[in-house]
Amino acid sequence: MKAFFTMAVFGFLSMVAVCDAAPPPFPQQENATENPLEIGESYFLAQEYRKALQPLLIAAGDGLGRASFLLGEMYEFALGVEQDQITASVFYMFGAHQGFGDAQFRIANRIERGVFAPYDRVASLKWYLLAAQNPTTTHSLKRSAQSAITIFVQRDCAECAEQLRQAEILAKDWKPVYDFDRIVEELSKPPADVR
Known part of the structure; x- marks a missing residue:
């Protein structure tokens, strides 16, 4: 299972790297005073999923499991992104490992x-x-x-x-x-x- 997950992670990262429409997996935060999880979650709760994507990716890259979970939800249920069960599972796995x-x-x-x-x-x-x-x-x-x-x-x-x-x-x-x-x-x- 771990080998399969690793292949899925690298496949996902490769796909993101070559696809211009998708953001990089974990972009860098531009303004250190902003809380990307709060920003992303507020957009998520307001159902502005496309706006939620970037800050949630930053927060997930910072190791915040809730952000990874919300990204998993977005990909599982096609909320502002194209539905992709593998990507949803990858983000759920990140969130699970992040506690x-x-x-x-x-x-x-x-x-x-x-x-x-x-x-x-x-x-x-x-x-x-x-x-x-x-x-x-x-x-x-x-x-x-x-x-x-x-x-x-x-x-x-x-x-x-x-x-x-x-x-x-x-x-x-x-x-x-x-x-x-x-x-x-x-x-x-x-x-x-x-x-």
């Missing part, structure tokens, strides 16, 4: 449904566990994450207990990463053996 709970839920759900990456029960459970415990997760998504975990625990399968144990270890050892290059580096590593 934003709603992005952790979204990536868990996408992994569980096989959107963006092959189904991986342990990875999906890890992100659900993190989202369920994260104070930044909205109440409804926190309940949905807890429900997904409960449904999994109630399954009667031989490998379920071991998969849950592995996911709990991964969730316990997880630490947020705020730097884009470190996220790509982290995702390029082979999965750790949790046994």
Whole structure:
């Protein structure tokens, strides 16, 4: 899954680099006194999505998970940009790695449904566990994450207990990463053996 994500990230960045219509993935902030997340989020909430794009890209590049999540929403639901599920997943993954709970839920759900990456029960459970415990997760998504975990625990399968144990270890050892290059580096590593 990590190799697939890394390929998707580099594919996305290559696409952005050659496409004149798309902004660079993480532009630099021009005025250091402005808060790009507040600006982007205010445009997003006012449904002025095209105006939200640039400041949200800056904020995501600064490691703000909420900005990455909002960019994921824009690409998932074609809000001011062309709909692109891979790009949405990339931004959700950035937000999840940056520690934003709603992005952790979204990536868990996408992994569980096989959107963006092959189904991986342990990875999906890890992100659900993190989202369920994260104070930044909205109440409804926190309940949905807890429900997904409960449904999994109630399954009667031989490998379920071991998969849950592995996911709990991964969730316990997880630490947020705020730097884009470190996220790509982290995702390029082979999965750790949790046994």
